[in-house]
Amino acid sequence: MRFIAARRWLIGFMLLLTACSATSGDSTSPSASTYIQNKGSDTIVNLALAWAEAYQTVKPEVRISVTGGGSGTGLTALISGTVDIANASRKIKAEEIQAAKANGIEPVEHVIARDAIAVIVNPENPIGELSLEQIARIYRGEVNNWSELGGEDRPIVRLSRETNSGTHVYFLEEVVRLGDKENKEIFSADTLLLPSSEGIIAEVSENPNAIGYDGLGYVTPEVKMLAVARTADQPYVLPSVESVNNGQYPISRDLYMYTQTGAPQSVLDYLAWILSPDAQQIVTDLGFVPVLNTTAGK
C-alpha cells in the first residue's frame, strides 16, 4: 500500500511539475531549460519519478519527463531515438542492440539500482534456509507442511502480494517458475494475496505458520529472513546490500538505464548524480537495493 500511495503521490507531483513548467515557461527563457526524456520499465517508474523530482532541487533548469510502459517499450523508444534514457528491469537483448546499431545508435548500459526479494518467516519458525526449488514447491502448493522441510508439524500459510504488484510477477517468474520461460506453473490457489507490504509483514510477524516475501527494503526486524540457495548444493545466502551487490543472493536482479554514446552532457550529469549517495538513498527509501560504488575513485 505504501508503494501504491507513493506512486499516486508521485504521479500527482509529476502533474504538478508539468503545471509549474507550463506557468514558469513564460517567465524563464525556454533555451535555459534542458529536457530529458526517460521511459521504460514499470518496476523502475517510481524510482525514476522520485529521482526526477529530487533532481529539480539539484538542477532546476533540467526538466525530466518520466513515463512507464515496460522495459521493451523504453528500449524500443531508445532504438528509434525518441528518448534519452530507457529504463529496463532486464538486460538489453542482442537483437535490440542490432536494431539500435542499424539505426546508428550505440546503447550504453548503466546499472542504477538492484532489486532483491527477501523470503520471510516468523522468528519462531526453526527453518532458517531454503533452496529456490523448495520455495517454488511451497508456493506451487506441492509442500503443505513445515515438517516436510525439516521444520515443526505446522501447516504452511503462503502469503503473496496482489497480482498487480511487480514484485508478484518477478517472484512468479524467478521463483515459482525458477526462471524457466516455458514453465507455466502458477501460485497455489490458496495463496493469500495481501494488498500491502505491511499486511505481509504483520501476518508473518504474528503467525508461525506463515511464509511471505517482500522487497528487501520493506523487511522489518519483527520477521526472520531466510538464507536462500540457488540449488540445494550451493551456499545459502542471507539477503543484504552486500550479498545482493556481489551477486550471491539468488532472488535479485539489476535495474538498468540505457543511453546512447554521444548523449548530451545533461544526460551524463543526471546519470552521474543517480549514482551519488543522495540519489542512492532514494533507492533505499523505495525498497530497492542501492548500487555500491565498487569502482569508487574512478
Next chain:
Amino acid sequence: METAKGERWITWIIKMSGYSSILFVSLILFFLAREGFPALGEVPLKDLFGARWYPIEGYFGIWPLIFGSVLVTVGALLIGIPFGIGTAVYLSELAPAWIKNILKPIIEILAGLPSVVLGFLGIQLAAPFFRQFLNLPTGLTAFTGAVLLGFIAIPTIVSISEDALNTVPSAYRHGALALGANHWQTIWGVTVPAARSGLLTAVMLGVGRSIGETMAVMMVTGNAPVLPSSLNALFLPARTMTATIASEMGEVATGSTHYHVLFFIGIVLFGISLAVNLTASSLALRSRKRAERLLS
C-alpha cells in the same frame, strides 16, 4: 406573483434532484454494461465461470469470487441476524427508556464507523485472536471477514427491525397479555411474528450492506481465490468480488480483457444487490397489504 414564481423554481429544483437519482442509476448501469459485457465475447463462458482466478495469466474464473462473497455474507448474517434482531427486540420491547436513550446513539456510532477502521482492528486483534482461539492455520479467513461484516450489518438490521417492531399496533400486545400470555410469550408469539415482514426487510438490507462492503473484507479475508469444497471453507481464506475489483482495478490496462472482466464482476454484484433490494421492497409491500387487510 413573485412568490408563486419562486415556489415554482424551488419545486422544479426539488423535482429534478428527485429524478436525478434515476438518471444516475441508469448512467451507471449503462456504463457497467458497456464496459462489462465485452468480457462475454472475449472470455468463453466455460472459462468465465471456471474455478481459477489468476488474471495475469489469463485465468478469469469468477466462481471462487462469487462463492467468496456469498460465504462471507452468509457468515455475516449468521452473526448479524441474532444480534441485530435481539438488540431490536430488547430496545423496542424490554429496555427502560434511559437505557434506550444510551444504546440507540451508540448503535448509530457503530453505523458511522468507517469500515477501514474495523478492518484495521480486524487485522491487529480479530485475526490473531481467531487463529489462536480456533487453532486455524491463519486468522485471515472468511470467518474473520464475516464477523466484521456482521458488525457492519448490525446497525442497519437493528434500526429497521426496531421500526418494524414499533409499528406493531399496541392492541396486539394488550390482546396477548389480556389472554394470559406473559411478557416473553407476547414478544415471541405475537409481536415478532407480526413484524415478520419488516424484520425480513431488515435482514435483506443487511445482506445488501454486507455483500457490497469492500475495505474491511479486503483487509482480513486473505483474498485467496479458493473454490469452497465444504462448510469448513468458512474457516479458510476467501476472496470476494468487491475486494477483487478494488485491488485490481487500479493497475489494469483500460480496455483489456482483465478490465472488462472486472466490470463484468461489477454487473454480477449489481445484479445481486438489485435482487436483494427487490426482494426487500416486495416483502415490505406485502406487509403493508396484510396490515391493511387486518385493519379492514
